[in-house]
Amino acid sequence: MALAFFALSIFLFLNLDLDGASFSPASAASDSGPEITYGSVVKLMHERTKYRLHSHDVPYGSGSGQQSVTGFPNVDDANSYWIVRAQPGTNTKQGDSIKTGTVIRLQHMKTRKWLHSHLHASPISGNLEVSCFGGENESDTGDYWRLMIEGSGKTWKQDQRIRLHHVDTNGYLHSHDKRYQRIAGGQQEVCGVREKRADNVWLAAEGVYLPVTESK
Numbered sequence: 001m002a003l004a005f006f007a008l009s010i011f012l013f014l015n016l017d018l019d020g021a022s023f024s025p026a027s028a029a030s031d032s033g034p035e036i037t038y039g040s041v042v043k044l045m046h047e048r049t050k051y052r053l054h055s056h057d058v059p060y061g062s063g064s065g066q067q068s069v070t071g072f073p074n075v076d077d078a079n080s081y082w083i084v085r086a087q088p089g090t091n092t093k094q095g096d097s098i099k100t101g102t103v104i105r106l107q108h109m110k111t112r113k114w115l116h117s118h119l120h121a122s123p124i125s126g127n128l129e130v131s132c133f134g135g136e137n138e139s140d141t142g143d144y145w146r147l148m149i150e151g152s153g154k155t156w157k158q159d160q161r162i163r164l165h166h167v168d169t170n171g172y173l174h175s176h177d178k179r180y181q182r183i184a185g186g187q188q189e190v191c192g193v194r195e196k197r198a199d200n201v202w203l204a205a206e207g208v209y210l211p212v213t214e215s216k
Helices: 002-014
Strands: 022-024 041-046 052-059 067-072 082-086 103-108 114-121 128-133 145-149 162-166 172-179 188-193 202-209
Touching: 162 202
Parallel strands: none
Antiparallel strands: 022 202, 041 052, 041 082, 041 202, 052 067, 067 128, 067 188, 082 103, 103 114, 103 145, 114 128, 128 188, 145 162, 162 172, 172 188
């Protein structure tokens, strides 16, 4: 009930239409779950460690100094929600399906900044730094991620194995067991790496999924 109430509060906060929206907790991996559409609010779970992609209003102490992005162990944290947005200049609308190969953006729900990457070194492993950047009206190509569905799926659904490939740096969104001691004690480093590895697979887990509204 607490999660369902929080899901409702998300949509009230975003001023979105609740009609037909579906709140989905995490479930066993499947290709038959609800679709993730533009405007949906999701948590992304790192497949191997089960940590959720997370951000908070704490800057990195090195590199870009931008808002830090981590992997968070607890399921019920409000700072792990991301809104799925389209690349600017496209004709997409809220409720449209998202096909494999599509460039998307992920907006952190709490701080309104965008999941971002660049050539700065990540604090622990020295890979590509992943941060949160910008705001509602401030976004650039460093916020562009290409959705790559693993397997035979053509449109993004809950619990499908995916990779997010950063357009500018050619890095994959990645995490591992290396954890912070200071800026986010106990949380995992999230970074970008340029090779496909087992540690750059993610799944859409908990969230509020807007129904598909596009014409078939």
